[in-house]
Amino acid sequence: MSKIPVFVLSGFLGSGKTTLLERLLKESVDRNLKTAVLMNEIGKTDTDGRILLGKSQMIEKLLDGCICCNKKSEVVQSMEKLLRLKPDVIFIELTGVANPEEVADSLTEPELINQVYLEKVITLIDAEHILSYNSVFESDRELVRTTRRQIEVADLLIVNKTDLVSESKKQKINKLLIKQNPTSNISFSTFSNIELASLFTHLKSSSVRVKVRIKSPKQEGHHHEHTHNSYSKIKSITLPLSSTTNSLEIEKFLKKWKNNLLRAKGYLNLEDGTYLMQHVMKRVSWERSTYNGDHYIVLIGMDLNEDEINKEWGSLVQKASTF
Numbered sequence: 001m002s003k004i005p006v007f008v009l010s011g012f013l014g015s016g017k018t019t020l021l022e023r024l025l026k027e028s029v030d031r032n033l034k035t036a037v038l039m040n041e042i043g044k045t046d047t048d049g050r051i052l053l054g055k056s057q058m059i060e061k062l063l064d065g066c067i068c069c070n071k072k073s074e075v076v077q078s079m080e081k082l083l084r085l086k087p088d089v090i091f092i093e094l095t096g097v098a099n100p101e102e103v104a105d106s107l108t109e110p111e112l113i114n115q116v117y118l119e120k121v122i123t124l125i126d127a128e129h130i131l132s133y134n135s136v137f138e139s140d141r142e143l144v145r146t147t148r149r150q151i152e153v154a155d156l157l158i159v160n161k162t163d164l165v166s167e168s169k170k171q172k173i174n175k176l177l178i179k180q181n182p183t184s185n186i187s188f189s190t191f192s193n194i195e196l197a198s199l200f201t202h203l204k205s206s207s208v209r210v211k212v213r214i215k216s217p218k219q220e221g222h223h224h225e226h227t228h229n230s231y232s233k234i235k236s237i238t239l240p241l242s243s244t245t246n247s248l249e250i251e252k253f254l255k256k257w258k259n260n261l262l263r264a265k266g267y268l269n270l271e272d273g274t275y276l277m278q279h280v281m282k283r284v285s286w287e288r289s290t291y292n293g294d295h296y297i298v299l300i301g302m303d304l305n306e307d308e309i310n311k312e313w314g315s316l317v318q319k320a321s322t323f
């Protein structure tokens with residue numbers, strides 16, 4: 001089965017994510033695409049109940065929490081529920097304070113990695129407030145980092161609510177965004193009204209999708225996860241390892257990509273059994289695990305050099321097999 005594209009909508013509170021989601025759902029209906037939505041709302045009870053879903057659309061809500069490490073199992077469960085509908089596309093609307101890389105991380109959990117891929121991260125910018133974030137959140141460095149990260153990892157930046165700002169403020173915002181994310185497209189909008197066609201060009205409705213199905217890497221006998229079907233800046237690379245390794249070797253390997261690595265994790269066999277390895281913000285932890293599937297690690301990062309990584313991993317695998 002071909003993987004299902006996932007769009008992640010991020011952006012600070014009130015920036016226009018739900019307004020965009022409504023447009024995306026309408027466009028999907030017009031294009032005969034079956035959609036599923038995962039909404040993550042903090043401390044809210046269904047305030048976005050205004051979203052009207054058409055036939056063949058389904059919504060899952062994660063209330064009272066943020067998509068992050070300790071919510072991961074809930075994200076996976078909700079995604080599995082949505083996948084049963086066999087959607088053509090999935091939209092995930094994050095809370096204003098969530099980091100898109102955390103959802104990218106959830107999508108690489110063993111239950112999901114072969115079923116979905118990250119198509120694009122779209123970040124909405126509140127034109128009225130963006131320029132004051134640094135001073136408003138001065139006391140909360142984590143929040144400053146999150147809003148910054150939402151911009152850095154975006155494949156598309158939408159500067160919304162432009163009706164509320166002057167032309168010169170728009171120019172200032174444009175400059176700031178180019179500095180923080182030089183490769184993303186930037187659109188300006190009111191009420192998240194952007195040109196949507198280009199977002200949908202790669203998407204096919206299920207009847208067509210089956211016909212153009214590409215063989216999965218496994219069927220072709222390759223070992224590495226290919227990322228060519230993702231148009232996202234955040235990429236994940238799966239690296240399998242069947243033999244026993246040691247934690248220092250792995251940590252040394254991870255350090256090599258530290259400038260581009262957002263997260264890494266996986267299940268590996270160490271001398272005394274299977275461990276879950278988690279790498280978050282340069283910190284690596286190892287935890288005993290009862291996982292009994294194939295061993296691998298996944299790297300999640302921006303602008304990762306896949307060839308180089310595969311090469312280095314190849315020598316690590318060779319070394320491990322001689323232990």
Ligand SMILES: Nc1nc2c(ncn2[C@@H]2O[C@H](COP(=O)(O)OP(=O)(O)OP(=O)(O)O)[C@@H](O)[C@H]2O)c(=O)[nH]1
Nearest residue numbers: 013014015016017018019096160161162190191192
């Ligand atoms: N003036 C103006 N208001 C807008 C614009 N876009 C959205 N709004 C309004 O701003 C409010 C917040 O928009 P939402 O789409 O709910 O924003 P959100 O990012 O989903 O908000 P949270 O779920 O709180 O994070 C709503 O009342 C919208 O109608 C815009 O371009 N201009």
